[in-house]
Amino acid sequence: MGDINEIRMQVMWNRLISVVEEQALTLLRTAFSTSVREAGDLSAGVYNAKGEMLAQAVTGTPGHVNTMAEAVLHFIAEIPREEMYPGDTYVTNDPWKGTGHLHDITMVSPSFKGDELIGFFACTAHVVDVGGRGFGADGKSVYEEGIQIPIMKFAERGVVNKDLLKILRLNVREPDQVIGDFFSLAACNDVGHRRLIEMLNEVGYDNLDTLGDFILSRTHAATMERIAGLPKGSWSNEMLTDGYDEPVKLAAKVTITNDGVNVDFAGSAAVSRWGINVPLIYTKAYACYALKCVVAPDIPNNAASLAVFNVSSPSNILNAGRPAPVSVRHVIGHMVPDVVLGALAKALPGQILAEGAAALWNVHISVRPVTGEPGGRAEVLMFNSGGMGARPDLDGLSSTAFPSGVHTMPIEATEHTGPIVIWRKELRPDSGGDGKYRGGLGQVIEIAPAEGHEFDFSAMFDRISTPARGRAGGRDGAPGSATLDDGTKLRPKGWQHVPAGRRVKLELPGGGGFGDPAERAPEARAEDLSKGYVTEKKS
Structure with a gap:
């Protein structure tokens, strides 16, 4: 019974x-x-x-x-x-x-x-x-x-x-x-x-x-069983992100005990004066997600599985109190899993994927007619993803949103929301870090205002000056870039203007590679070349 x-x-x-x-x-x-x-x-x-x-x-x-x-x-x-x-x-x-x-x-x-x-x-x-x-x-x-x-x-x-x-x-x-x-x-x-x-x-x-x-x-019982099988101790990791106008350091210390897993973000950069700060509730969310991916990926996510993870931080960019600006908290927040996973890689060598693009390359576009007339204005939001880091036994996924998991927004749906044209959206060759397993590719995207229009856009980009790092001997992924089609460099964050007739060109970052590149199978390299993932000069 x-x-x-x-x-x-x-x-x-x-x-x-x-x-x-x-x-x-x-x-x-x-x-x-x-x-x-x-x-x-x-x-x-x-x-x-x-x-x-x-x-x-x-x-x-x-x-x-x-x-x-x-x-x-x-x-x-x-x-x-x-x-x-x-x-x-x-x-x-x-x-x-x-x-x-x-x-x-x-x-x-x-x-x-x-x-x-x-x-x-x-x-x-x-x-x-x-x-x-x-x-x-x-x-x-x-x-x-x-x-x-x-x-x-x-x-x-x-x-x-x-x-x-x-x-x-x-x-x-x-x-x-x-x-x-x-x-x-x-x-x-x-x-x-x-x-x-x-x-x-x-x-x-x-x-x-x-x-x-x-x-x-x-x-709870299933999660504690997984905790029991983990090594016990403390491991630390640091990484740099682009920040707004200067690099931002993120630091994490992961401690595994018989009772659960603790993460502390002491040592991370101070609260920023710009809207890249992260409330602790969001930092906790992504720290717990990283832990769960490693500790208990197949156990349902609910109050009991989350309860074994404890996340803390002094006041800093990952625990910014009111009234700090937090509008694009996802950019730094999406980096939290890579910081945590980097510490876990020391506890579980050979088992953790390399760093990836992490943060979404969101573009918020405010488009209007060049005549200044009120009609024809629109707000357009577009989500884009770079490459994931290579895994211990598989290449990284290309243009995939990790850790957020959001879907790619179809070009047709995006263009339908306002007078913009997406001229190009394709995988970016040579952007994945080399290794026994290759990092996922970023993508190249070109966006322009429709004829007779101009737009301002809010950049929310990272991994331009601080690319995704490889793991276990793998090479770093390619950094991203943001320019106009005439080569004018754009800032990675903040509102900027695109005049009529110009295009924004985004080159999204790739994921880091995993393992010694000398160990990559010849047939895998041949496939990379045949599919255009790498160019001949890089193969």
Whole structure:
């Protein structure tokens, strides 16, 4: 009988995961912003009544999923239980209580079965605009970066807060897109709730308590079993990133004990005066993701698996407090896994992939007619990825978003959002670091305003002066570059102008190689040459 019950609970666990997958797909199908609809820059999850994450959707980014795991607790602390009602939806974009910057909207909805609060559904998505300076690193404080929405009710008992919508409309450049995404987020949670109630009614459960206890206890036991098999001790690593106008040092010390894994970021650079700072909630999210990739990649991500990881930092660029500017916190935040993995590579030699491009090469474009007329203006957001680092037994993946996991945005979808033309988007030969296993390739992209238009764009690039390092004798990946088509160098971060008739040319960085290049198989080198991954002079 015990075995049958175990199987039944496992089936219900899988069913719960399918519930949150449908929750996420609702957001993908109804979202207005291309960053959500095309790139999957979102997350969705279900939580018990205590606010502990039970399951997450596979669709989504670690930065959103893992910050949301903590964010739900902030919502519960802010809104008293007696003020929660069926049909409610709560919202915030607070960088320190949400997911790290103002462009991410987090919505949490209580789930009631009858009069009993049985859990919560939460989701997050990146919206195209939140006002202020726009999506860029130029702000000197969070107050310049856009509208701040404290934890509050988006809807109470199913009635939407119209005053909040009015405030949003007057503070953002693309009100229809932004408000459309707000409703998509709320609908996403509502679908999750309805599917959960259907599931509970079908199996005859009144709440999530029994299933939740099963999920968390099994996950904890499995994760601790993996911890037991790791070497014990402390290992440190440092790396440089480009920063805004000077290199930024990131440092991590990883300590593995019988009780779990601790990461401390003491020694990292001080809080920056530019918007590249990272709230600790986001640093934790990506540090935990790196640890989980190594320690327990096949164990479900929930409150129990995350609980064995402890992340700390004194006040610095990876733990920047309010009101530090944090708009492009992802650039430095996406480097966190490489810092952590570099320390783990010393504990587990030969088992950790090389460094990669890491940070997305996002481009936010504000395009307008050269005549200055109001019609024809648009805000366009484009996500691009460099190469992943080579793995201990495989080449690195080319133009792949690691660690964020967002999808490539199709050219057609991007051009549809505004008057721009993408003239070129192709793999960049010779950009992957040489080694027994080659680093993934970056890509070359050329973007221009459509005829009769010009644009300003916000650069959010890294790995230009500090390329991805190889591992175990592998060579470094090629650094990136950003220029106009006439060769004019552009800054790696910040808002810049592109006049009519000119193109932005982006050469994205490649991933580092793994192992001695002399050990690369001749047939692999021949294939690299035949596919154009390397040129003859490099082969």
